[in-house]
Amino acid sequence: MTNLAPVAAQLEAQAIELPSWAFGNSGTRFKVFGTPGTPRDPFEKISDAAQVHKHTGLAPTVALHIPWDLVDDYSALRAHAENEGVSLGTVNSNTFQDDAYKFGSLTHVDAAVRRKAIDHHFACIDVMDETGSRDLKIWLADGTNYPGQGDMRGRQDRLSESLSEIYARLGDEQRMVLEYKFFEPAFYHTDVPDWGTSYAQVVALGDKASVCLDTGHHAPGTNIEFIVMQLLRLGKLGSFDFNSRFYADDDLIVGAADPFQLFRILFEVVRGGGLNNPDVAFMLDQCHNVEDKIPGQIRSVLNVQEMTARALLVDREALDAAQAAGDVLAANAILMDGFYTDVRPALAEWRESRGLPADPMAAYAASGYQTTIAESRVGGVQAGWGA
Ligand code: PSV
Ligand code: MN
Numbered sequence: 296m297t298n299l300a301p302v303a304a305q306l307e308a309q310a311i312e313l314p315s316w317a318f319g320n321s322g323t324r325f326k327v328f329g330t331p332g333t334p335r336d337p338f339e340k341i342s343d344a345a346q347v348h349k350h351t352g353l354a355p356t357v358a359l360h361i362p363w364d365l366v367d368d369y370s371a372l373r374a375h376a377e378n379e380g381v382s383l384g385t386v387n388s389n390t391f392q393d394d395a396y397k398f399g400s401l402t403h404v405d406a407a408v409r410r411k412a413i414d415h416h417f418a419c420i421d422v423m424d425e426t427g428s429r430d431l432k433i434w435l436a437d438g439t440n441y442p443g444q445g446d447m448r449g450r451q452d453r454l455s456e457s458l459s460e461i462y463a464r465l466g467d468e469q470r471m472v473l474e475y476k477f478f479e480p481a482f483y484h485t486d487v488p489d490w491g492t493s494y495a496q497v498v499a500l501g502d503k504a505s506v507c508l509d510t511g512h513h514a515p516g517t518n519i520e521f522i523v524m525q526l527l528r529l530g531k532l533g534s535f536d537f538n539s540r541f542y543a544d545d546d547l548i549v550g551a552a553d554p555f556q557l558f559r560i561l562f563e564v565v566r567g568g569g570l571n572n573p574d575v576a577f578m579l580d581q582c583h584n585v586e587d588k589i590p591g592q593i594r595s596v597l598n599v600q601e602m603t604a605r606a607l608l609v610d611r612e613a614l615d616a617a618q619a620a621g622d623v624l625a626a627n628a629i630l631m632d633g634f635y636t637d638v639r640p641a642l643a644e645w646r647e648s649r650g651l652p653a654d655p656m657a658a659y660a661a662s663g664y665q666t667t668i669a670e671s672r673v674g675g676v677q678a679g680w681g682a
Contacts, residue, residue: 297641302607306645308571309603311537311596312356312384312578315364318343318589319678321546321582327679328585332668335675337364338375339668345379346589346664350655352646353596356384358578359426361419363389363680369425383426385472385534385578388419391436391480392680399437401457402450402486409457416461423469430534430576431465432507433458434474438481438488450486455496462500472533472576473497474507477514479544490522494531505533509580510549510560511540519556520563527567527575536580537599546582548591550598557598558634561606570603587665593655601638609633 299306318340320329334340337359344357357376366372369383376383390400390412398404400412419431437454439445462471475493478485487493490506497504506526513519526532539545539552550557561570569575577599583591610629617626643653652658659665 296644297608297636297638299604299638299641299645302604303645305571305607306600306604306642307649309353309600310356310571310577311354311599312358312576313344313347313354313592313596314358314360314387314578314580315340315344316360316680317579317581317583317592319363319680321680322584329677330587332665332670332672333588333677335672335677337366337372337678339672340364340678341372341376341381341383342379343589343668344592345376345381346659346662347592347596348381350593350652350659350662351596351600352649352651353600354381354592356382358385358387358432359383359422359428360387360389361415361422363678369422373426383428385430385432385576386419386423386426386428387432387434388416390415396436398445399450399486400435401433402435402437402454404445404449404453409453413457413460417464420461420464420466420469424466429469431461431469431471432474432534433461433471434476434507434509435487436480438478438483438485440482442483444483447484447486451492454486455499458496458500458504462504465503469503470533471497471500471504472507473504474509474512474536476509476512476544490526494526494529497531497533505531505574507534507536508532509536509538509544510557511536511538511544511546511580515542520559523560523563523569524567527563527569530574532567532569532575534576534578536578537595538579538581546580548581548583548586548598549579549595550602554598554602555634557602558605561599561602562609562630562633565603565606565609566611570607589665590656590659593659597655601642604638604642605633605636608636608638 348354473493475487477488493506537549614629647653
């Protein structure tokens with residue numbers, strides 16, 4: 296069996312943040328399928344997220360999305376989370392579901408709309424003050440659908456001004472991460488389409504701003520691990536939104552569509568010093584449209600853990616030597632040895648040694664939690680994108 300001892304300390308320290316919205320209903324523009332037991336409010340979402348941590352030891356924090364996770368009393372939500380054994384993490388802003396934002400939010404030509412969007416971010420920072428969250432994550436739906444529709448340069452300038460105002464409001468211990476996405480919902484141009492644009496914007500802001508890399512937000516064939524390497528090299532990789540995709544922004548279980556890509560990304564994370572580095576937050580950004588949500592999240596964090604273990608097991612000394620010697624095939628073989636190492640039996644044993652279930656998926660299924668929530672959560676409105 297694979298010997299995990301040399302990498303156990305790093306595995307032990309790994310933490311992956313869960314998105315509250317993964318526990319609510321989601322779907323496509325064709326249909327949203329509800330599932331029995333879906334949370335009706337943020338408290339129930341946190342309880343579900345805590346199940347993932349309980350069975351894996353990997354997911355101690357939960358990201359919130361405002362206003363989907365609006366509550367009257369954040370200290371009560373915080374206490375509830377702590378009671379469940381988790382804590383509240385990143386706060387995500389939302390400037391994509393209001394009629395006012397049809398033609399943009401932080402980039403809008405109308406100062407009144409920009410004001411509204413900036414004020415929303417101030418409100419998110421107020422929430423962070425109460426929840427003790429460190430990070431404000433900004434993803435913008437801003438962009439245009441037709442050439443000529445907008446002045447791309449002017450929009451970039453307004454974005455910069457708006458972000459500066461938000462940045463100035465951050466506390467000393469707080470950060471902003473700016474996420475990029477190459478298309479959707481805008482189809483001609485997006486105002487933060489790529490890592491370079493996000494980087495240019497956050498560098499202008501200062502040390503407390505960095506880039507969020509969502510693994511599903513690149514054109515097919517993009518070498519994402521190169522971007523990871525570059526952002527780590529520049530000290531500006533603030534966070535990951537992990538998920539996987541076959542076609543567009545599919546938000547599928549991380550590592551499901553392309554495990555090898557996940558391995559390559561994690562190898563660059565390890566090599567670049569981004570693993571268990573407080574500056575680089577690991578988060579999931581996924582939606583479970585047809586599978587059960589809690590086991591979907593359990594599967595996801597396990598996939599990240601498995602690929603992290605494989606990346607850590609790559610013989611770096613031998614790899615460096617092969618690279619230095621120009622031995623192309625040996626270098627490639629050393630990396631592939633890491634990828635092809637089946638770490639699952641060793642991880643199962645290691646989990647048990649830490650008092651965790653060897654098979655978290657099976658343990659969750661046997662726990663009866665899914666039946667309990669399906670039977671007890673009767674009435675009310677199931678949470679989704681908008682509740
Ligand atoms: C929309 O593409 C998106 O999935 C972004 O990736 C954000 O991180 C997420 O929604 C939550 O706002
Ligand atoms: Mn994302």
